[in-house]
Amino acid sequence: MRVWAVSDVHTDYKDNMAWAEQLCSSRETREDTLIVAGDVSDDLPTFRRTMELLTRAYAHVFFVPGNHDLWCRKAERDIRDSLGKLALLEGACAELGVYTQPACVGGVWVVPLLSWYHASWDREPDLPGATPIEKIMMDFHACTWSSVPGLTPADDSIAWHMDSLNDPGTARVLAALDAAEAVSGVRPPLITFSHFLPDQRLLPEKRMLHHPNLAKAVGSDPLAARIARLRPAAHVFGHTHFSWDAELDGVRYVQWPLGYPAEQRRRGRPAADWRPMLVYDGARGELTSPRACYWSSHYAAVRRTPWDLTPAPWVAA
Template sequence: MKLLAISDLHLANPVNREALAGLPHAPEDWLILAGDMAERLEHMRALFALTAERFARVIWVPGNHELWTVSENGADSGNGSDSLAGEAKYQALVDLAREFGVVTPEDEYPIWTGPGGPCVVAPLFLLYDYSFRPDDLPRDQVIAWAREGGAVCADEMLLNPAPYPSREAWCAARCDEAEARLMALDGAPTVLVNHYPLRRDLVHIPRIPRFIPWCGTRRTEDWHVRFNAKVAVSGHLHVRRTDWIDGTRFEEVSLGYPRQWDQKRGILPYIREILPGPPTMA
């Protein structure tokens, strides 16, 4: 019995969809889906159906790609009448997940009682607020600074924060809600799951270093301590790695685009073991 995790499946790509279809059954294990699964609801439905059938429990948090406003008929413009934006898109995803019994950030946090437990598995939807930018860079210069480095995120065109006035406001609201729920756990050990890394010093993207403003919020940098995290799970960076900070293990669990993983190995070796995992810091 294991608690497993993967993120950034990017199922718009047929290579990744084919690899997912070959995922074996693991009826005793739990699987965390840590965001950036797909942009379109039809791909999300197929994902939830497949994983819910093959794992004992599935837990999902959204990444930025799930939240993009895109046409469900396959066009990329996001201008079709079937397009959903912002909170409406997120709620549609939550409703879809619940059809298959998939746990979302809106549901009661499940308790892992298997090896490495007991602990609360807390799926979080926190977004980002551009505060991971350099200390001396004003907010109103972030886009220009990133563009100079060829790193402007497509969210600037496709991630509509409606009804919030900005992505920062949506992030603040999500952090407020999650913080209150985590405080109510009263120190219980946790596994914190968020698409974005909780700390700025966990962002290692040497190919596109100026992408960092779209990678999280400084507000969460001490949450692993405040909320007694055994493990913090994230994706987004497409740089698989394990870090230890303050006795907490941080796992980046991305698969990524086909060029970023060895297709001959299949998808299974890229699913990371969260619990029981290694017992102590390496």
């Protein structure tokens, strides 16, 4: 059994839905596991169709929602908020046999981690004059949290609430890992995944970004603490649409986004040529070799200097 990973499949785009349909044509992965690290679609029929296709291509599909998945369209805002949307998606996944809770498959623990971002996660200097992130991201209009008093995007309350939903699963996983290690002396392989980022080193510096304040809407301190507690061999994430493969503090961090069609054109690889990344090879009993990705390779060679506020040439242009 092998474990593959992908994020940000955005099957609202016809090319991306065709990508999901194409995956079903191969029998190569029918006994494998796929991690989907968020951002499938905010439209429930599109979401269901996508997950149905993926469950045909893989024996086990794991999912955690991203921000786009929790958008509430105007027609549904009188019925549910984003937490209600989360429950709706989890119900659909249960019907389709998609995992949204931790499970051990083929001897490997795969652990979805719910998360949300907060601006205080960003601890690097700001670029003067950068557009506020609230004016760029639809989340601040399309995500609502009225079902739980006190939740607001103005602080870290949503991040902590979402993280607290992981408590029962984390306790169960840690108990199972401890029990297995007590018997065999070996800790079973563990792969965690989320949509959002636990560490700012997984995001390019602000001067490299067309939207420098992106850093205020991508990461979570509670998520970082939970990953540290679980001590996975690898953690898969998404959201920023930057391919990434790097080791930080003993954990391998991977992002492998399908992304938008325009992004696919820029990288010279259409959706039809994109495959999920192989992260774990059960036959060898180990993680696969790291992949060369532009930004993680850059930071492997060049020291991070967030205090440098000079925009990169492609940003200045």
